Amino acid sequence: MSGYLRSVAAEFTKVTTTRVWWVIAIVLFGYVAVLAGGLSGLFGAVHSGAIGAGAAGGQAPPPAQLPGLIYSFASSVGYVFPVLLGALAVTGEFRHQTLTPTFLAVPRRGRVLVAKLVTLIAFGAVLGVVALIASMGIGAVVLGALGVDPLLGDSATWALAGRSVLAMALWAAVGVGLGVLVPNQVASIVIVLAFTQFIEPLLRLASTFTDATAGIGRYLPGAASDALVGASFFSIAAPGASILEWWQGGLVLLAYAAVLTVIGYVVTWRRDVT
Amino acid sequence: MPVGSVVEFANVTKRFGAVTAVDDLSFTVEPGRVTGFLGPNGAGKTTSLRILLGLVAATSGTATFGGVRYADLPHPLATVGSALEAASFHTGRTARNHLRVYAIGAGLPRDRADAVLHTVGLSDYADRRVGGYSLGMRQRLGLAFALLGDPGVLVLDEPINGLDPEGIKWIRGFLRELASEGRTVLVSSHLLSEVQQSVDDVVIIARGRLVHRGPLSSLETETAPQVVVDSPDRKALATALTDAGIRFTEGRTGLLAAEPDPGRVGHIAFVAGVELSVLHRQKSGLEDSFLALVGEGHAL
Numbered sequence: 191m192s193g194y195l196r197s198v199a200a201e202f203t204k205v206t207t208t209r210v211w212w213v214i215a216i217v218l219f220g221y222v223a224v225l226a227g228g229l230s231g232l233f234g235a236v237h238s239g240a241i242g243a244g245a246a247g248g249q250a251p252p253p254a255q256l257p258g259l260i261y262s263f264a265s266s267v268g269y270v271f272p273v274l275l276g277a278l279a280v281t282g283e284f285r286h287q288t289l290t291p292t293f294l295a296v297p298r299r300g301r302v303l304v305a306k307l308v309t310l311i312a313f314g315a316v317l318g319v320v321a322l323i324a325s326m327g328i329g330a331v332v333l334g335a336l337g338v339d340p341l342l343g344d345s346a347t348w349a350l351a352g353r354s355v356l357a358m359a360l361w362a363a364v365g366v367g368l369g370v371l372v373p374n375q376v377a378s379i380v381i382v383l384a385f386t387q388f389i390e391p392l393l394r395l396a397s398t399f400t401d402a403t404a405g406i407g408r409y410l411p412g413a414a415s416d417a418l419v420g421a422s423f424f425s426i427a428a429p430g431a432s433i434l435e436w437w438q439g440g441l442v443l444l445a446y447a448a449v450l451t452v453i454g455y456v457v458t459w460r461r462d463v464t
Numbered sequence: 465m466p467v468g469s470v471v472e473f474a475n476v477t478k479r480f481g482a483v484t485a486v487d488d489l490s491f492t493v494e495p496g497r498v499t500g501f502l503g504p505n506g507a508g509k510t511t512s513l514r515i516l517l518g519l520v521a522a523t524s525g526t527a528t529f530g531g532v533r534y535a536d537l538p539h540p541l542a543t544v545g546s547a548l549e550a551a552s553f554h555t556g557r558t559a560r561n562h563l564r565v566y567a568i569g570a571g572l573p574r575d576r577a578d579a580v581l582h583t584v585g586l587s588d589y590a591d592r593r594v595g596g597y598s599l600g601m602r603q604r605l606g607l608a609f610a611l612l613g614d615p616g617v618l619v620l621d622e623p624i625n626g627l628d629p630e631g632i633k634w635i636r637g638f639l640r641e642l643a644s645e646g647r648t649v650l651v652s653s654h655l656l657s658e659v660q661q662s663v664d665d666v667v668i669i670a671r672g673r674l675v676h677r678g679p680l681s682s683l684e685t686e687t688a689p690q691v692v693v694d695s696p697d698r699k700a701l702a703t704a705l706t707d708a709g710i711r712f713t714e715g716r717t718g719l720l721a722a723e724p725d726p727g728r729v730g731h732i733a734f735v736a737g738v739e740l741s742v743l744h745r746q747k748s749g750l751e752d753s754f755l756a757l758v759g760e761g762h763a764l
Contacts, residue, residue: 198570
């Protein structure tokens with residue numbers, strides 16, 4: 191087996207031999223399931239006339255858009271979880287001082303970081319599948335029960351699912367990049383939560399106020415991710431926002447991961463391990 | 465049986481800002497022997513070992529195994545095994561999985577993790593998370609990691625710290641065994657007394673500089689050794705020593721004679737017709753010369 195494959199296998203084993211990844215998977219599943227189930231129930235009830243349009247869903251999305259919106263919760267609300275997993279995978283090495291045995295077993299540091307990136311991209315995709323099982327599984331059942339077509343036979347639905355998995359995989363890579371740039375675990379987690387839950391949503395909203403900033407706002411990582419997936423709650427809540435092509439969104443997200451990782455490699459990964 | 469290579473430090477210097485942690489350090493460590501790497505805390509032992517293992521970059525100089533830097537070794541864990549002082553484990557991982565991760569990365573056979581856990585006596589705790597391990601168990605697990613690739617060179621930083629008396633006895637014998645198999649064994653310690661029963665050679669550093677190197681016995685000859693002697697009739701013994709021109713002081717266990725040869729002291733007593741109850745060379749000579757070399761104020 192080549193050195194890179196061995197390193198990827200070692201990094202894979204690192205992830206599967208601690209509890210973090212499935213704790214994150216369970217919380218992700220629950221979070222997405224509750225939101226997807228709740229909102230498909232709410233909007234579905236509006237469409238079926240069970241509750242009046244004026245009560246809550248005056249602006250309920252049209253039935254043709256509703257399934258895509260609900261299914262995309264997998265990445266549009268779930269993306270913070272692969273970022274956390276990626277960041278924890280790197281910062282844990284610093285926190286537990288396991289960089290020492292890691293670099294003793296594989297003294298090629300660049301190879302270790304590439305292997306980590308590849309591994310976490312795979313686990314990000316796994317989290318994407320978990321999140322889609324929650325959003326599509328629960329969402330389709332609830333929508334179907336309320337008489338809204340869940341569009342499970344529609345190829346566009348499955349293309350959206352595929353792009354969601356890709357987005358979640360790329361988000362895990364962004365997490366690796368952040369972790370290697372900010373090796374302090376607590377600081378890294380605070381940055382992930384503050385940026386994804388607070389700073390970026392505000393920036394995206396603010397950027398829609400003028401045309402000039404809107405052009406910049408679509409390059410924010412969350413906006414790029416929504417562009418990649420192709421439907422999101424945010425784009426409906428702020429309809430003025432301009433959006434990239436889906437493949438452009440994917441490339442922007444990939445660029446974030448690459449730039450963070452390369453800077454982190456230079457700034458922290460190559461440093462003395464004491 | 466893996467054969468050890470020569471470990472060589474060649475003019476290794478490491479500066480952290482204005483502080484020089486390691487200062488032009490040069491020495492070699494030979495296979496088939498246990499070498500004690502000694503010095504007080506803060507002398508630069510751990511930094512030197514981390515440079516040797518490629519974890520810390522030297523400011524200048526090289527540290528190599530048979531002429532090859534650690535980072536250039538084709539099979540690092542199968543060439544050099546190391547256990548460093550700051551035992552590094554993910555506390556949520558079991559001991560077996562901890563070892564498996566690095567065995568996979570280094571391309572070692574699958575069964576090595578279980579084999580080395582057995583060697584260090586941790587087989588019964590292989591599936592327990594390392595977070596629940598005692599300090600002594602973590603030391604053993606660190607040693608298991610060092611043995612993972614069945615390497616010809618072992619680099620162990622303070623391996624005796626935290627071990628219980630039984631563990632200390634075990635590791636002393638184990639180090640001897642590894643060296644007798646032809647491996648190179650380098651063991652650091654800040655206490656000579658901790659390793660003097662198991663080392664053949666000593667390398668002593670203080671404030672980042674080499675202050676002494678040679679066989680353990682070279683420490684004895686560099687001090688003024690003394691002989692401890694006692695008799696049921698201590699007064700007669702004192703008279704005999706005075707008559708023979710040997711100076712002495714009275715110690716707790718007998719008279720401390722300023723004479724390196726126990727045979728001569730015994731002969732003097734025999735000629736004077738004084739019965740002896742104690743006659744041996746003063747044992748603390750090694751520690752004394754160690755402390756003299758490193759500067760007593762720095763020995764902690």
